[in-house]
Amino acid sequence: MAVGESLLVFGVKGLEEINSGDDLAALIAEHAPLSAGDVVVVTQKIVSKAEGRTVRIASSDASAKRALAESEAVRVLRRRGDLVVTETRHGFVCANSGVDLSNVAEGWAVLLPEDPDRSAQRLRDGLKARTDLDVAIVITDTFGRPWRRGVTDVAIGCAGIRAVVDLRGTRDALGRELVATEVCVVDEIASAADLVMGKARGIPVAVVRGLDAAVFGQGAVTEDVVRPYGEDLFR
Amino acid sequence: MAVGESLLVFGVKGLEEINSGDDLAALIAEHAPLSAGDVVVVTQKIVSKAEGRTVRIASSDASAKRALAESEAVRVLRRRGDLVVTETRHGFVCANSGVDLSNVAEGWAVLLPEDPDRSAQRLRDGLKARTDLDVAIVITDTFGRPWRRGVTDVAIGCAGIRAVVDLRGTRDALGRELVATEVCVVDEIASAADLVMGKARGIPVAVVRGLDAAVFGQGAVTEDVVRPYGEDLFR
Numbered sequence: 303m304a305v306g307e308s309l310l311v312f313g314v315k316g317l318e319e320i321n322s323g324d325d326l327a328a329l330i331a332e333h334a335p336l337s338a339g340d341v342v343v344v345t346q347k348i349v350s351k352a353e354g355r356t357v358r359i360a361s362s363d364a365s366a367k368r369a370l371a372e373s374e375a376v377r378v379l380r381r382r383g384d385l386v387v388t389e390t391r392h393g394f395v396c397a398n399s400g401v402d403l404s405n406v407a408e409g410w411a412v413l414l415p416e417d418p419d420r421s422a423q424r425l426r427d428g429l430k431a432r433t434d435l436d437v438a439i440v441i442t443d444t445f446g447r448p449w450r451r452g453v454t455d456v457a458i459g460c461a462g463i464r465a466v467v468d469l470r471g472t473r474d475a476l477g478r479e480l481v482a483t484e485v486c487v488v489d490e491i492a493s494a495a496d497l498v499m500g501k502a503r504g505i506p507v508a509v510v511r512g513l514d515a516a517v518f519g520q521g522a523v524t525e526d527v528v529r530p531y532g533e534d535l536f537r
Numbered sequence: 538m539a540v541g542e543s544l545l546v547f548g549v550k551g552l553e554e555i556n557s558g559d560d561l562a563a564l565i566a567e568h569a570p571l572s573a574g575d576v577v578v579v580t581q582k583i584v585s586k587a588e589g590r591t592v593r594i595a596s597s598d599a600s601a602k603r604a605l606a607e608s609e610a611v612r613v614l615r616r617r618g619d620l621v622v623t624e625t626r627h628g629f630v631c632a633n634s635g636v637d638l639s640n641v642a643e644g645w646a647v648l649l650p651e652d653p654d655r656s657a658q659r660l661r662d663g664l665k666a667r668t669d670l671d672v673a674i675v676i677t678d679t680f681g682r683p684w685r686r687g688v689t690d691v692a693i694g695c696a697g698i699r700a701v702v703d704l705r706g707t708r709d710a711l712g713r714e715l716v717a718t719e720v721c722v723v724d725e726i727a728s729a730a731d732l733v734m735g736k737a738r739g740i741p742v743a744v745v746r747g748l749d750a751a752v753f754g755q756g757a758v759t760e761d762v763v764r765p766y767g768e769d770l771f772r
Contacts, residue, residue: 305547305548305549306548306550306733306740307547307548307733308546308547309544309546309547309729309732310543310544310546311543311545311546311729312541313540313541313542313543314540314541315541380771382770387770395683395684444718444720447682448764448770448771449764449769449771450762450763450764451701451721451761451762451764452700452719452720452721452722452761452762453718453719453720453721454720454721455725456685465687467687469735483679483688484686484688485688485689485731486685486686486687486688489685489687489689489728490689490690490728490731490732491732493725493728494544494729494732496720497544497722497725497726497729497745497748498541498544500704500749503541514735526686526687527685527686527687528686529683529684529685529686534683534684535615535617535622535683536615536683536684536771
């Protein structure tokens with residue numbers, strides 16, 4: 303038996319109720335048992351709530367949600383029934399511009415943060431100030447994707463971590479050069495964290511501990527992960 | 538401090554060199570310290586090698602690879618330079634039909650398994666026979682995706698686990714009914730496992746321990762995850 307590298311992923315309780323103006327860094331520092339080198343994964347929902355990114359919505363019917371989603375979009379890519387697939391100002395392609403009516407009070411909708419990478423950087427700085435620990439931050443949301451059923455969590459913002467790790471020029475196990483393997487580690491981290499958060503369990507923060515040191519550094523989702531319009535084969 | 542559910546993800550060493558005819562279940566039973574309820578994540582590469590899904594390739598130049606990829610496809614969706622995005626017989630949409638020249642001897646290419654769900658079921662049965670443990674299996678490959686840079690690992694086959702877990706009808710943390718949240722847990726598991734496998738480290742097996750009991754059951758990637766052609770908005 304020979305165990306290789308290992309990761310621990312755990313949820314953090316006590317952060318279920320977040321309101322506009324709450325100091326998320328202080329709350330996470332209070333509730334999460336952190337160590338240096340941890341990645342703190344935070345769902346978009348509580349970041350948006352703390353930042354006051356909620357709006358009144360006249361009714362919770364699908365057409366009001368769709369109208370709000372279209373107002374948050376720079377481009378509508380597909381429509382089917384009540385679903386719109388849009389491109390947001392950040393460049394994310396997702397259902398309904400990320401506008402969400404679940405886990406929020408009746409009559410309100412939650413929008414995506416204005417600049418999720420900056421939100422992540424603020425959280426990282428806030429945790430450093432409070433705990434003196436260097437941790438990385440990944441802010442996540444739940445997106446569908448073409449060709450495959452089911453949603454998965456992906457990163458919409460990050461700080462202190464390289465969003466895409468480029469293995470070009472390194473060698474595979476047989477010594478042959480890998481031509482192009484750029485791994486989107488922040489999306490993989492988002493998915494790993496969702497396995498302990500679940501959708502209905504109200505656990506909006508998780509910690510991923512034990513990642514390879516090579517992943518830490520500068521990174522941003524909007525710059526490194528969002529594929530520019532002209533580079534994309536499916537838009 | 539209040540820690541919620543936790544997961545352990547660890548890589549398994551000693552399975553780097555797999556050849557046609559090798560008994561993968563026996564090798565995994567020998568090398569992996571398994572417990573009941575574990576998910577054993579296995580990269581496509583060693584499953585294909587064990588099953589003899591390798592072919593001679595005249596040269597390792599891009600055009601020979603592209604020709605092989607097209608011969609493995611039922612549909613070519615996009616071409617750009619040496620890259621072809623294809624739909625495979627299984628219904629996967631990926632680069633080069635999953636044909637791979639890395640981590641394989643010069644002059645050979647590795648194809649996807651004929652039926653990765655069946656491969657997973659065989660592995661599950663083989664591990665049950667050898668260890669008397671019920672474990673789930675996820676077979677993974679590395680796919681790109683539209684709109685987002687960087688690759689992530691996804692599931693191409695599974696056994697003993699529900700591929701997509703439907704949270705419709707359950708309630709969110711505020712008691713409001715969740716309308717449609719079908720989470721593709723096998724893809725999230727694949728991504729979590731890749732974080733300990735890496736692309737260049739030659740660790741083709743990982744174990745994910747501690748998943749919610751609700752995810753275990755019957756599931757298949759080709760039936761549950763592959764989105765039928767007519768249902769897809771982007772094909």
